[in-house]
Amino acid sequence: MRSLVWFRRDLRIADNSALHHAAKDSDSIIGLFIVTPRQWQQHDDAPAKVSFWMRNLQLLSADLEKLNVPLLIETCSTWDAVPKLVADLARKHQCQQLCFNREYEVNESRRDGATAERCQADGLVVNRYHDRIIVPPREIKTKDGRFYSVFTPYRKVWDTKALDQIKVLSKPKPLQPVKVKASPVPDSVDGFDFSDDRADLWVAGEKQAHKTLKKFADHVGGYDDWRDMPSVAGTSLLSPYLAAGVVSPRQCMAMAVKAGDGKIDASDGIRTWVSELTWRDFYTHVLVGFPRVSMHRPFKLKTEGVAWRYDKSDFKAWCQGQTGYPIVDAGMRQLNQTGWMHNRLRMVTAMFLTKNLLIDWRWGEKYFMEKLIDGDVAANNGGWQWSASTGTDAVPYFRIFSPFSQSKRFDSEGKFIRKLCPELKSVPSPALHDEKKLSVARKEHATGYPEFIVNYKDSRARALAAFKSP
Numbered sequence: 001m002r003s004l005v006w007f008r009r010d011l012r013i014a015d016n017s018a019l020h021h022a023a024k025d026s027d028s029i030i031g032l033f034i035v036t037p038r039q040w041q042q043h044d045d046a047p048a049k050v051s052f053w054m055r056n057l058q059l060l061s062a063d064l065e066k067l068n069v070p071l072l073i074e075t076c077s078t079w080d081a082v083p084k085l086v087a088d089l090a091r092k093h094q095c096q097q098l099c100f101n102r103e104y105e106v107n108e109s110r111r112d113g114a115t116a117e118r119c120q121a122d123g124l125v126v127n128r129y130h131d132r133i134i135v136p137p138r139e140i141k142t143k144d145g146r147f148y149s150v151f152t153p154y155r156k157v158w159d160t161k162a163l164d165q166i167k168v169l170s171k172p173k174p175l176q177p178v179k180v181k182a183s184p185v186p187d188s189v190d191g192f193d194f195s196d197d198r199a200d201l202w203v204a205g206e207k208q209a210h211k212t213l214k215k216f217a218d219h220v221g222g223y224d225d226w227r228d229m230p231s232v233a234g235t236s237l238l239s240p241y242l243a244a245g246v247v248s249p250r251q252c253m254a255m256a257v258k259a260g261d262g263k264i265d266a267s268d269g270i271r272t273w274v275s276e277l278t279w280r281d282f283y284t285h286v287l288v289g290f291p292r293v294s295m296h297r298p299f300k301l302k303t304e305g306v307a308w309r310y311d312k313s314d315f316k317a318w319c320q321g322q323t324g325y326p327i328v329d330a331g332m333r334q335l336n337q338t339g340w341m342h343n344r345l346r347m348v349t350a351m352f353l354t355k356n357l358l359i360d361w362r363w364g365e366k367y368f369m370e371k372l373i374d375g376d377v378a379a380n381n382g383g384w385q386w387s388a389s390t391g392t393d394a395v396p397y398f399r400i401f402s403p404f405s406q407s408k409r410f411d412s413e414g415k416f417i418r419k420l421c422p423e424l425k426s427v428p429s430p431a432l433h434d435e436k437k438l439s440v441a442r443k444e445h446a447t448g449y450p451e452f453i454v455n456y457k458d459s460r461a462r463a464l465a466a467f468k469s470p
């Protein structure tokens with residue numbers, strides 16, 4: 001039998017469910033990836049992310065070639081054209097089976113459903129596999145069959161199921177060669193500017209992903225102590241690889257379990273890191289159970305009444321890292337310069353936008369997607385709705401982070417702030433974490449660093465009032 005394996009955000013050979021199972025059933029395989037520029041633009045996918053996909057495709061295509069699997073790369077504008085394109089290709093290359101890994105977002109599920117229907121009508125066997133997260137999103141339900149909307153009880157059930165899901169699949173062996181030529185991988189995609197993709201920071205490929213995972217395995221035990229400090233590499237930096245599927249979450253769990261001699265709670269560090277993988281699963285579970293969250297609606301419907309501000313000038317200052325609040329600006333500049341932001345700063349900057357500037361979380365959610373190399377609808381939406389107090393399990397609206405206490409706690413020497421905000425180089429550390437001292441230091445050192453965009457106390461009171469009676 002010949003199979004068509006359709007790659008999407010699972011750009012790897014190792015532990016890839018669709019490829020693994022297709023290889024078991026088939027004599028020969030043809031790979032497929034579809035470039036859909038307009039669709040990606042509609043989804044606000046970042047140029048850095050699309051460029052990362054292309055760079056990974058280069059290496060995937062070379063690895064597949066070693067297995068005698070040619071990777072075809074087709075282009076169509078949006079997903080409407082995908083079902084016909086896939087069915088036509090399968091017919092042209094005499095494939096009897098289509099295999100792919102499930103994607104759980106709303107448009108993605110519709111695209112896959114329509115493609116499966118079209119191919120089945122043509123007589124193809126269609127096999128879809130669970131692969132993207134650790135525990136399938138519908139497998140965890142409350143006693144009365146509902147989706148969880150609170151993390152802690154979800155995690156309790158998740159713990160009982162996760163260890164069964166981490167058997168890493170074997171790499172496929174070479175298949176019979178086929179007389180089909182692999183396509184060249186495009187070095188540009190319409191509408192996406194790759195000139196600033198920071199390929200130096202985010203090296204593509206499974207080899208690199210495993211190098212990153214291995215390096216992190218050596219200090220996962222200290223994750224708990226270091227994960228909130230943006231000036232040190234205390235987190236795994238695996239998110240771009242997980243988002244593009246260059247590494248699988250099962251491989252990540254397997255590393256954690258190995259580091260803990262078979263246990264997922266062998267140390268606080270391991271347990272906390274596994275918790276982050278659980279959050280990743282949880283937000284996909286929420287998206288499947290409550291699809292409105294990915295359609296620009298809050299999880300907490302009563303927060304639909306919050307009178308958000310739509311002030312373009314404040315928003316621009318936030319985007320550019322020019323708010324006058326050092327930790328906020330450092331975070332936004334890290335995003336703009338590297339396509340990635342430390343988790344603590346994602347929370348700080350998101351909370352500042354939605355509370356101190358009272359700007360609609362949907363503006364921030366979109367801006368993050370447009371910039372992040374690891375942009376993922378479920379995690380991004382979950383993070384934004386958490387910070388805006390509109391989501392499942394969100395931070396209570398009255399618990400507003402103070403940017404000064406946050407920077408004092410997590411960047412006390414100002415190492416990270418000074419790296420990203422060189423205007424503050426000669427400002428003494430205490431002034432970076434104190435409103436009054438910073439006002440004085442700004443003048444004394446003639447830093448050129450912007451004035452505060454809002455008065456912290458007033459903006460806090462404004463947010464509390466807006467949330468109290470939405």
Ligand SMILES: Cc1cc2nc3c(=O)[nH]c(=O)nc-3n(C[C@H](O)[C@H](O)[C@H](O)COP(=O)(O)OP(=O)(O)OC[C@H]3O[C@@H](n4cnc5c(N)ncnc54)[C@H](O)[C@@H]3O)c2cc1C
Pocket residue numbers: 227235236237238239240242243276277279280281283341342343344346347350368372374375376377379380381382383384387
């Ligand atoms: C406002 C906001 C937006 C976010 N947007 C995204 C996004 O678009 N894509 C994304 O992958 N993560 C997002 N996150 C979650 C988190 O910030 C990143 O996953 C993390 O910073 C990635 O760095 P790391 O790989 O070193 O993470 P580690 O700390 O090493 O964690 C390991 C992995 O767990 C997952 N993870 C960690 N924290 C979370 C979380 N809170 N929610 C869901 N998954 C998590 C990621 O896949 C991460 O790579 C967002 C968080 C917030 C507050």
